[in-house]
Structures are given as structure tokens and as C-alpha cells.
């Protein structure tokens with residue numbers, strides 16, 4: 091029978107199935123960061139257990155690390171304690187690789203896995219972090235887990251899971267100028283809603299997806315979780331294989347050839363059945379901007395903020411009213427008249443080299459607007475930072491008035507010192523615009539790197555297609 | 559893990575959709591390396607008028623009198639009534655830890671986000687999915703009835719309203735079995751250790767590059 095990519099990834103990892111269909115799924119790669127692991131390590135210790143397979147673990151410190159003056163260490167004592175706890179736990183238990191604070195390969199966990207070839211097609215990849223869906227870009231089954239599950243995977247190399255339903259999001263056609271993977275992501279969430287993918291694993295397909303780089307596919311899969319799906323994935327093709335060739339943990343020699351032969355089977359068979367198919371015309375996607383406190387509250391840059399009365403459902407109407415109040419926006423405000431205070435280019439959604447190149451192209455030769463108090467560029471990893479500096483992108487940003495920082499999660503969730511003050515409005519390339527996400531009382535608008543760059547220059551949201 | 563069988567509890571209604579885990583517990587508290595003590599910071603930004611910091615004495619902070627959990631009639635509630643897509647966003651298990659530590663044992667709503675839903679079961683919390691119209695009724699009854707309580711029976715898979723109306727719910731048999739017995743999943747999984755080893759050995763031969 092014709093199988094979906096998800097079927098193939100699922101069935102090749104089932105160790106055991108309970109009567110009700112709950113499966114014990116073997117886990118190939120376990121990514122670990124400082125926030126969701128300390129309690130899991132403690133649990134292991136209390137139960138006198140050791141990790142089942144230490145060489146499945148790749149770890150880094152990312153959520154808490156400062157992005158400026160990193161040479162001075164971590165000032166916040168609670169953040170420091172958490173990062174030091176990870177250092178100590180990895181020292182005690184071991185790992186295939188650890189990229190600690192200030193290591194030159196340190197970075198956001200979802201950036202370092204792929205760039206080191208630690209994320210490979212056909213793997214199951216888990217991490218105590220919801221954006222683990224990112225790794226599905228490589229034809230992996232990758233999803234976020236809770237801390238109890240982190241401990242479970244460490245102790246047993248397996249996860250208890252029920253198979254999800256499958257959804258195909260098919261994007262056909264060519265993307266317009268200035269439209270990127272981030273816009274596809276925000277657009278599809280606008281279509282299916284933030285709960286639309288709950289209970290599903292999403293495969294992204296169609297010619298527009300095949301045309302995306304690995305960076306773009308990662309951006310898209312990263313936000314599958316924002317559409318409610320634990321996992322997002324893209325079939326393996328030449329783009330995948332070319333990206334992986336020669337990475338530190340990629341196979342070599344005849345292992346490489348064997349691997350590639352297998353990887354090429356990692357796509358949905360013709361005629362495979364999905365539980366739901368969503369068709370999207372790539373040409374309908376314009377640069378997106380969120381206006382509310384949920385990623386589904388999104389429109390395009392030519393649009394306007396809606397009014398609560400546009401919504402028939404009373405729960406929705408109430409939600410929109412509350413969101414507009416929190417965001418400090420009047421109904422019917424045109425998106426391109428919303429002025430901003432800060433700009434954040436970074437996060438596991440959009441901090442890879444291609445994202446920085448795209449933003450730099452918009453910024454080059456221009457200046458950040460006077461009303462913008464802070465414009466930050468935070469590369470996703472030390473390697474991304476080094477690559478960008480080699481290409482001179484740091485100079486482009488700095489000349490325009492941006493700050494060029496050290497890698498980490500930074501203002502995506504503001505666990506470190508980078509944050510919004512109450513009432514501040516931010517054009518952000520991250521993935522969540524929840525209340526308080528970037529700092530208590532902060533107001534987040536999600537956009538692509540190009541759009542964030544254009545907003546920095548204009549001091550308000552601006553149609554990047556008119557800038558470049 | 560605490561076992562869950564039957565309970566009677568006061569209901570507190572949280573009438574908003576898409577409540578995310580950043581709202582359930584904001585990031586500054588994620589710096590803790592402990593698993594307990596998150597109850598006082600549950601729904602922190604809605605519950606208090608100031609911005610909280612870890613390590614603070616939360617009992618001295620100014621409460622937001624408008625927030626539902628601060629109203630006298632909902633003190634001691636152990637069932638949280640919620641709207642669709644509750645628990646969306648980050649995978650932080652601190653969210654169910656905070657809910658449990660506050661004193662809730664069960665949640666009732668239409669839909670829960672996937673990761674949050676499974677995190678609940680690992681912490682002795684029962685998330686119950688009911689049809690929209692049943693949830694709507696519960697919100698209405700709860701609003702109109704001081705001291706509104708429900709009876710939940712996990713074994714029989716029913717929620718019993720005070721007016722005698724009983725509502726059946728679905729739960730995976732395996733999850734139910736673990737919760738009723740208070741079993742820890744790791745122990746259960748390790749009963750299959752031989753199978754895992756066999757699987758791993760086969761994989762090592764078929765895809766040796768995964769074991770480099």
C-alpha cells in the first residue's frame with residue numbers, strides 16, 4: 091500500500107505496541123538544552139539510572155545565555171545556575187557532543203543540530219522544546235517533548251506515542267518577490283488556525299516547498315507547532331542531500347552512499363492517503379504580519395487590523411477584542427501604519443545564514459529609523475555568526491544602526507536580558523506573539539527577516555517588495 | 559506519580575481560548591532546576607498586578623482582583639474548566655507542574671494542545687476532552703451556581719454534574735491504566751528492555767551511520 095513519509099518514519103521506529111495502539115518508538119537523536127533537562131537528570135539520579143545511549147545526545151546552552159559581553163559570563167545568578175547545571179550533568183552522564191556557553195559551535199539547539207549534521211534523514215529526533223519540529227525539514231520524525239519524556243528517553247531510548255493523523259499542506263506555484271518561507275508559515279497558520287494541526291503530523295509538499303532551501307524548510311517546519319502539529323516534515327530530495335554532504339556528523343565514504351540510497355526513499359509514495367489535505371496557491375501569499383497575540387491572528391502587509399465584530403463566534407470575538415487591547419491597536423488600523431519600537435532578527439525560526447543574508451540585502455546602505463530604539467541581530471549559532479562575518483554582513487547591519495550579538499535564543503523568549511519593556515512594540519522574526527512572550531507587557535508582531543529589516547528602516551511595517 | 563481514580567471538586571472557569579504555556583507560567587520561572595513550587599506563579603501575569611521574579615515571596619504581591627482564580631468563590635478549586643486549544647505553545651512541563659502544584663487535579667475543555675495533553679498524564683493530572691456544547695453548558699452552570707462542583711470518575715470515564723447529568727469522555731486505555739495505578743512510564747517501558755536492545759542491534763546493522 092502507498093505510504094506517506096510519516097507512515098514510513100513511524101513504522102521504522104516502532105519497538106513495541108500496546109493493545110490500544112500506544113507505541114514504544116525508538117529515538118535516534120536526543121537534543122538537550124539547559125531549561126527542560128535539569129529535572130530529567132535529577133530524576134535519573136534519584137532512580138539510580140543512567141542514559142541508555144549517551145551517543146544519541148547532543149547538547150547546548152541557548153535559552154539563558156547573554157548575547158552581549160559574553161566574555162563576562164552570565165550575570166543573572168539563576169540563569170547561570172541553570173547553565174552550570176547542564177555543564178555538570180553532561181560532565182557526569184556524557185554526550186555525543188556538547189556545545190557549552192561560549193563554545194564556537196554553541197547556538198540555538200535547532201540551529202546547531204542540522205548544521206553539524208547531527209540531524210539526519212530517517213531519524214526520530216526529540217528535544218524538550220516544542221520547536222523540535224524544525225528538524226522535520228530533513229525528512230525526520232521530530233517533535234518536542236516534556237521534561238518527563240526527556241527523562242524517559244534518556245532512560246529507555248524510547249518514547250511512548252500514539253500515531254497522529256496525517257495532513258498534507260501542498261503549496262504549488264512560485265513565491266512572489268519578497269515572499270519567504272516565513273510568510274508561508276504564517277499564511278498556513280492563518281488558514282488552518284493554531285489548533286488546526288492538533289493531533290496531526292504535517293507534511294509540507296508541492297512545488298513551492300521543493301523550491302525552498304533547507305533553511306527555508308526549517309523555518310516552515312519550525313512553525314508546524316504554531317499550527318498545533320507536534321511534527322512537520324518535508325520529503326528528502328537533492329536539496330537535503332547537498333546540504334548534508336560533508337557536515338561533521340554526516341556519514342562518509344560508502345556509509346554516505348548507503349545512507350543516501352536509503353534517504354531517497356523518504357518521501358510519500360504516489361497515491362498515499364492523508365487524513366487531510368490543504369491546498370495553498372503560492373501566488374496568493376503576500377508578506378505576512380501578525381497583529382494579535384496568537385500566530386493565527388495574521389494578515390498581509392497590505393491588510394488592516396480587524397474589528398472584533400468581524401467575527402461571529404463569541405469566544406473568537408472576545409479573544410480578538412482582548413488581543414487588540416493588549417496590542418494597543420484600534421480596529422481597522424492599516425498594517426503599514428503601525429509604528430514600532432524594537433526589531434529582533436533571530437530565533438530558531440529565522441537566524442540562519444540565509445535569513446541574515448536576506449535581511450542584510452534590505453538593510454544595505456540604509457539607516458534604522460529614529461523611532462526604533464533597538465534593532466538586534468542575533469545569529470543562531472557561533473558558526474552562523476562566523477559565516478556572516480566572513481561575508482561582511484555584520485558590517486552591513488552595524489553601519490545601518492543594528493546591534494550585532496552573540497548567538498542564543500535572546501529576545502525570542504526573553505529569558506536573558508534581551509527583552510521588551512511594557513508597551514513596547516516589536517517587529518520580530520521569532521515564532522510566538524503570545525502576551526508577555528518577549529517581556530511582560532511587550533507587543534510582538536511576527537514577520538520574515540526581510541520584513542523585519544524593512545520595518546527597521548521605515549520605523550513602521552512596510553511592504554518589503556517596495557523597498558527591494 | 560499520584561494515582562487518579564475518582565474525585566469531587568470545585569470548578570474554576572477560565573473563559574478564554576488558546577491559553578498558551580507562556581500565560582500558564584511565564585519564562586522567568588523556568589530558570590528553576592526544581593520540579594516543585596510553581597503553584598504560586600500559575601497564570602502569573604494575569605493573577606498579579608506586578609511583574610514577578612523567581613525567588614520572591616509571592617504571598618506579598620498585589621493580586622489582580624478581576625482574575626477568576628482570585629475571586630473568593632473559586633478558592634480551593636481542583637477542576638479547571640477551559641476553552642479550546644488550552645496549553646498551546648512551548649513544551650514546558652512547568653505548565654502542568656504549576657497547575658498541579660496550585661491544587662488542580664483535572665482540566666475540562668474541548669481541545670488541548672498535544673504536548674501539554676501528554677505532559678498532564680505524566681504528572682497525575684487528568685485533562686478531559688468534551689464536546690463543545692457540554693463544555694458550554696458547564697461554563698453556564700458554573701457561572702450561575704455558587705460552589706459549583708463536579709464528580710469525575712476515571713475508571714468509568716464519566717463527569718457527573720450536580721443535576722445528575724452524566725457526560726462520558728474518551729481517554730487512551732494505556733494512559734488511563736498508568737494514571738489509575740500511578741505508574742511511572744519508565745518502569746513500564748523498561749519491562750521491554752530486551753525488545754529495545756534487539757531493535758537497536760538491528761538498527762546498528764541497517765543504518766550504522768546513526769551510531770557513529
Ligand code: SF4
Pocket residue numbers: 152153198199200219221437438439498499502503520521
Ligand atoms: S529561539 Fe525561541 S522558540 Fe527557538 S528554542 Fe529558543 S526560545 Fe524556543
